[in-house]
Amino acid sequence: MRRTGAGILIIAAAIGVAVGFLLDQALTAAGRATFTPSITLPIFLVLLGAIVVALALPIRRATRGTLAAPVNPFWAVRIAMLAKASSIVGAAVAGIAGGLALFLLTRPVSPSLGSLGAIIATAVCGAALVAAGLYAEHLCTIRKDDDDEHPGGEDPGIRT
Numbered sequence: 559m560r561r562t563g564a565g566i567l568i569i570a571a572a573i574g575v576a577v578g579f580l581l582d583q584a585l586t587a588a589g590r591a592t593f594t595p596s597i598t599l600p601i602f603l604v605l606l607g608a609i610v611v612a613l614a615l616p617i618r619r620a621t622r623g624t625l626a627a628p629v630n631p632f633w634a635v636r637i638a639m640l641a642k643a644s645s646i647v648g649a650a651v652a653g654i655a656g657g658l659a660l661f662l663l664t665r666p667v668s669p670s671l672g673s674l675g676a677i678i679a680t681a682v683c684g685a686a687l688v689a690a691g692l693y694a695e696h697l698c699t700i701r702k703d704d705d706d707e708h709p710g711g712e713d714p715g716i717r718t
Contacts, residue, residue, distance in 0.1 A: 574653020607690030641694035648687030655681035
């Protein structure tokens with residue numbers, strides 16, 4: 559599995575900005591109120607980041623030898639994929655919140671402090687989820703063994 563690169567996070571955030579901006583644009587064009595995320599969304603994002611890191615810590619301890627139990631490779635891959643998904647979702651949510659903020663700040667009328675505060679909190683907590691996901695993904699990586707690389711690039715057990 560490859561680690562999450564900056565490119566995919568930037569793409570997710572850019573798509574999120576476009577979706578957030580266009581969502582508020584469409585709501586305003588239809589004569590409806592702009593979208594404001596619930597205040598529980600940032601709390602949920604922070605809790606999700608804490609859970610992902612907490613799930614990755616035992617894998618780190620097991621791979622570094624500080625835990626007596628062996629690592630279940632299927633569990634480690636599941637947690638690594640959860641960490642990867644969390645970072646991508648965090649980037650997308652932060653992008654959506656950025657698009658909502660961009661729309662509100664480009665209007666001639668000043669936005670209310672409550673709606674702008676919830677949007678900014680969502681963007682910050684989305685970025686925190688990205689950081690937690692990347693850190694958990696780092697915790698799930700294992701050190702390279704000397705046996706992983708063979709001289710000449712071929713497996714010594716296979717003869718032709």
